[in-house]
Amino acid sequence: MTPGFGSGRNIGHVDFGGSRLAYKPTFCDFYSLMIDFQTGMQNIVDGQGLSIAAAGMSIVFSALSLISIFIALLPHLLRALGAVFPEATPAPTPVRAAVAVPDDPAPAAAVAAYHAVQVRGAG
Amino acid sequence: MDLLIEFLKTTGFATMAWGNLLMIAIGLIFITLAITKHYEPLLLLPIGFGAIVGNIPTIPGMALSVYDEGSVLNYLYFGVGQGVYPPLIFLGIGAMTDFSAMLSNPRLVLLGAAAQIGIFLTIIGALYLGFTPEEAGAIGIIGGADGPTAIFLSAKLAPHLIGAIAVAAYSYMALVPVIQPPIMKLLTTKKERLIRMKPPRQVSLRERIAFPIAAFLIAALIAPGSLALVGMLMFGNLLKESGVTDRLAETARNAFIDIVTILLGFSVGAGTLTQKFLTPESLSIFGLGALSFTIATAGGVLFAKFMNLFLKNKINPLLGAAGVSAVPDSARVVQMVGLQEDPHNHLLMHAMAPNVAGVIGSAICAGMLWSVMVK
Numbered sequence: 001m002t003p004g005f006g007s008g009r010n011i012g013h014v015d016f017g018g019s020r021l022a023y024k025p026t027f028c029d030f031y032s033l034m035i036d037f038q039t040g041m042q043n044i045v046d047g048q049g050l051s052i053a054a055a056g057m058s059i060v061f062s063a064l065s066l067i068s069i070f071i072a073l074l075p076h077l078l079r080a081l082g083a084v085f086p087e088a089t090p091a092p093t094p095v096r097a098a099v100a101v102p103d104d105p106a107p108a109a110a111v112a113a114y115h116a117v118q119v120r121g122a123g
Numbered sequence: 124m125d126l127l128i129e130f131l132k133t134t135g136f137a138t139m140a141w142g143n144l145l146m147i148a149i150g151l152i153f154i155t156l157a158i159t160k161h162y163e164p165l166l167l168l169p170i171g172f173g174a175i176v177g178n179i180p181t182i183p184g185m186a187l188s189v190y191d192e193g194s195v196l197n198y199l200y201f202g203v204g205q206g207v208y209p210p211l212i213f214l215g216i217g218a219m220t221d222f223s224a225m226l227s228n229p230r231l232v233l234l235g236a237a238a239q240i241g242i243f244l245t246i247i248g249a250l251y252l253g254f255t256p257e258e259a260g261a262i263g264i265i266g267g268a269d270g271p272t273a274i275f276l277s278a279k280l281a282p283h284l285i286g287a288i289a290v291a292a293y294s295y296m297a298l299v300p301v302i303q304p305p306i307m308k309l310l311t312t313k314k315e316r317l318i319r320m321k322p323p324r325q326v327s328l329r330e331r332i333a334f335p336i337a338a339f340l341i342a343a344l345i346a347p348g349s350l351a352l353v354g355m356l357m358f359g360n361l362l363k364e365s366g367v368t369d370r371l372a373e374t375a376r377n378a379f380i381d382i383v384t385i386l387l388g389f390s391v392g393a394g395t396l397t398q399k400f401l402t403p404e405s406l407s408i409f410g411l412g413a414l415s416f417t418i419a420t421a422g423g424v425l426f427a428k429f430m431n432l433f434l435k436n437k438i439n440p441l442l443g444a445a446g447v448s449a450v451p452d453s454a455r456v457v458q459m460v461g462l463q464e465d466p467h468n469h470l471l472m473h474a475m476a477p478n479v480a481g482v483i484g485s486a487i488c489a490g491m492l493w494s495v496m497v498k
Contacts, residue, residue, distance in 0.1 A: 038253050047256040052495060053243035057236075059491045060484050063345045064236040067338050067483070071229035074337075078329050 138180035142397030150174030150392065162297035163452075166270065166388050170293060173392020189393045200390045203285060206278035208387040209271035210355040215380025216271075216450070216482070217335070217359025218372045225476040226330050227323035230430070231442060235480025237426030238446025241266030241419025242488050245411050252407055257281050260492040262408055265292045266415030267485025268299070268449040272352060274391065276489040280496055287405035289391040291412035299452040302413070303420050304460050307444050310424045315431075316464040318439040320473045328366070335360040342487050348497075349490025353483060419447045423477065445474035448481030 044050065131137060153171030157164035177196070181187035186194035202208040225232060242263045249259035261281040264273045265288060273292040277285045295302065308316075335357035342353040362372040394400075423443030431437045441460055445453045454474035461470040 039251060040253075041251065043253055044247055044250045047250040047259060049247040049250040049256075049259070052256075052260075052492075053247055055495070056243045056246075056488060056491055057240060059346060060239045060487050061233070061236045063342055063487050064232050064480060064484055066341045066345075067480075068229040068232040070337050070341065071226050071232065071334065074226070074330050074333060075327075078327065078333070081329075 133182045135180050140180070140397065142401045143178040143180060146178040146395055146397045146400065147175050149395075150178070153392075156297065163293060165384055166293050167297055169385055169388025170290065170392035173389040174395045175392075176389075177393035177396050188396060189390070190396060190399070196390070196393050199386055200394055202383075202386060203274060203289075203390045203394060204278055204282055206275040206351075208383050208390075209275035209278075210351040211383045212271040212380060212387065213352050213355040213486075214359040215375050215383065217356040217361075218363045218375035219380075220356075220360055220363075220450075220479055220482075221475075222331065222334055222360065222479055223326040224323055224472050225479055226326045226334060228320075228473065228476055230434070230438070231473065231476035232480040233430065234423050234427055234438075234443045234446040234477035235448065235482075235484045236446070237443065238419045238423035238448070238477070238481055239267065239484045239488050240422035241268075241415045241417075241447070242485070242492075244418050245415035246492075248414060249407075249411055252411070254404075254407075255281075257496050258284060260496050261288055262411050263415065264288075264485065264489055264492065265295065265408075265412040266419045266447075267481070267488060268292070268296055268416060268419065268447040268453065269482060269485045270296060271387075272485050272489045274387070275352060276493060279493050283399070284404070284408065286391065286394040286396075286400045287402075287408045288412075290395060290400075291409050293391075294409075295412050295416045296449045296452065299416075299447070299449045300456050300459070302416050303444050303447070303453060303456045306417060306420045307424055307441055307456075307460050310421060311428070311440050313464060315428070315440050316461065317468065318437050319465075319468055320439055320442075320470065321436060323472055328364070331364040332361070335364065338483065342483060342490075346487045346490035346494065348493035349486045352486040352489060356482065356486065416447065420444045420453075423447060423481075439468075439470060439473070441470060442474050442477055446477040446481045446484070448478060448485050450478050450482055451475065453481075454478040 150171040150173070153167045153174065156162045157167040157171065177189055181191070186192065186197070188194060189196045189200045191197055202211075242265075245266045246259045246263035249262045250256065254262060257280040261273075261277040261284055264276045267273065270289065270292045274285060274289050277288045281288075339353055339357040343350045359372070359375050362368045362375055420443075423446035424440050425443070426446075427438050427440035427443035431440065439461065441457045444460075445457045447453045454471055457474035458469065458471040461468045
């Protein structure tokens with residue numbers, strides 16, 4: 001058994017071809033004892049961890065790359081589509097004749113007074 | 124007198140365990156953080172109060188706690204346990220999200236993919252520590268920095284870990300402003316942090332309407348397991364962008380998401396019953412969650428630097444950190460770190476692109492993991 005890849009049962013010694021050598025228990029060994037888990041690289045192999053990680057990253061990159069390509073092409077697609085189905089232009093709204101507003105300072109003064117009351121408090 | 128003694132034996136004071144007290148204290152800390160520090164208050168406050176409610180000792184024979192069949196809390200928890208609430212939350216998020224930043228700069232979508240490395244390296248770490256592949260998948264998704272996605276996948280793969288995973292995911296999301304900046308600064312030079320991005324272009328209405336439909340088709344066809352999450356996200360966005368369902372969009376992004384957030388947060392908190400929650404496995408999940416966030420942030424930043432090797436118009440690598448899909452917190456962190464270097468370099472709009480791409484990416488990862496690990 002290699003130190004650091006222990007099952008927790010052999011803490012305090014390690015077997016190398018029958019000879020027992022003492023070694024310092026690692027965090028993983030204590031961890032295994034603490035929560036009754038078997039830590040080690042073999043778990044990653046058994047759980048196909050590397051395959052899942054490689055496949056997962058490939059899938060997420062493929063999906064988002066496709067979305068990215070679609071977004072990049074979208075303006076061109078819509079331009080081509082626009083030639084066949086032109087975008088409906090909104091009906092022009094009647095414009096009112098501009099009315100000159102007298103430059104009266106009273107409303108502005110009223111707004112400023114209201115604001116001052118709101119900010120400083122009525123009292 | 125005997126009746127009184129019998130009654131006193133059933134009170135919470137008599138049956139309270141130290142673990143319950145500890146969880147109640149944690150609930151109080153969450154509430155305090157939400158109120159005083161404004162750390163994800165919409166979630167930490169309901170989770171915190173839920174933790175207090177869920178850790179009051181109950182009377183044997185009475186259906187009171189989350190885990191007692193037929194109790195009120197058990198019915199509320201159904202939405203968590205069966206993964207009902209997360210897609211509903213995604214509907215509201217979709218109705219809130221403006222994808223314009225992403226549509227104007229599609230290259231930034233890839234940063235949302237790169238940050239998902241945190242999920243997969245954490246899965247390897249969890250397997251190493253002895254978790255089963257299903258548990259490892261549910262723990263790894265914490266790196267997606269997306270609470271609803273984490274709850275959804277845990278409900279499907281490892282329902283017994285939902286409490287720990289949800290609390291870890293939301294705690295780290297709340298801590299994004301603390302966790303991310305040191306990693307971002309460590310992995311970038313001052314010159315890189317000063318890179319200015321080109322202003323985003325105007326995106327047409329037709330683009331904004333076509334995007335949710337096409338993105339859903341691409342994501343769901345590649346990873347059908349992501350159908351519920353991506354489907355609801357894009358449906359919500361279509362409600363918003365179509366311009367003809369304003370009432371529905373308004374409801375989805377206000378009252379609807381608020382109701383589901385209340386139910387989700389409270390139920391998750393109430394599910395943190397000490398006997399189910401305070402276990403050594405939960406401590407491992409918190410450790411792996413921190414690792415996951417760190418790797419995800421580093422992955423996004425390093426991939427932005429990698430992209431810069433080939434790009435004429437360089438990307439500010441800080442944007443990579445926003446690939447961690449804590450919306451909009453990680454985008455805000457990018458803005459904050461960018462402003463520290465140059466008070467006139469506003470990166471928030473640009474950071475929203477990898478941020479929302481990260482949401483789609485983590486939902487795809489969840490769908491992929493579910494389909495790979497489902498028995």
